[in-house]
Amino acid sequence: MLNLEFLTSQFLILAQEEGAKSSLQSLIIIPIMLVAMYFLVILPNKKEEKKRKEMIGNLQKGDTVVTSSGLHGKIVEFKDNNETVVLSVSANTNVTFDTSAILKKKV
Numbered sequence: 001m002l003n004l005e006f007l008t009s010q011f012l013i014l015a016q017e018e019g020a021k022s023s024l025q026s027l028i029i030i031p032i033m034l035v036a037m038y039f040l041v042i043l044p045n046k047k048e049e050k051k052r053k054e055m056i057g058n059l060q061k062g063d064t065v066v067t068s069s070g071l072h073g074k075i076v077e078f079k080d081n082n083e084t085v086v087l088s089v090s091a092n093t094n095v096t097f098d099t100s101a102i103l104k105k106k107v
Contacts, residue, residue: 056099059085064106067097072106 059065063075065087073087076094085099 055105056102059099059102059105065102066104066106067101068103069101071095071097 073089
């Protein structure tokens with residue numbers, strides 16, 4: 001009887017130690033995952049957004065651009081302190097877009 005109680009208490013002690021190790025490992029894994037997510041997701045998105053803002057800032061009249069909706073056009077003028085841009089999409093058709101809708105500049 002004494003041996004059974006001793007074995008049971010030893011088993012419970014080992015189980016508690018394993019539980020403590022498991023929770024400690026969980027606490028270590030979470031920051032590692034956050035750091036990995038920063039380098040794999042957030043940092044590349046920041047770099048891409050910086051490039052895009054730089055491209056939009058360097059646009060000039062006469063540049064051919066593509067909007068986020070897929071419309072191709074030539075910049076005719078900028079309005080509202082460069083907040084909006086007027087694109088010429090055909091001979092007599094001009095369309096106004098926010099500059100944030102410009103996806104890329106065609107070469």
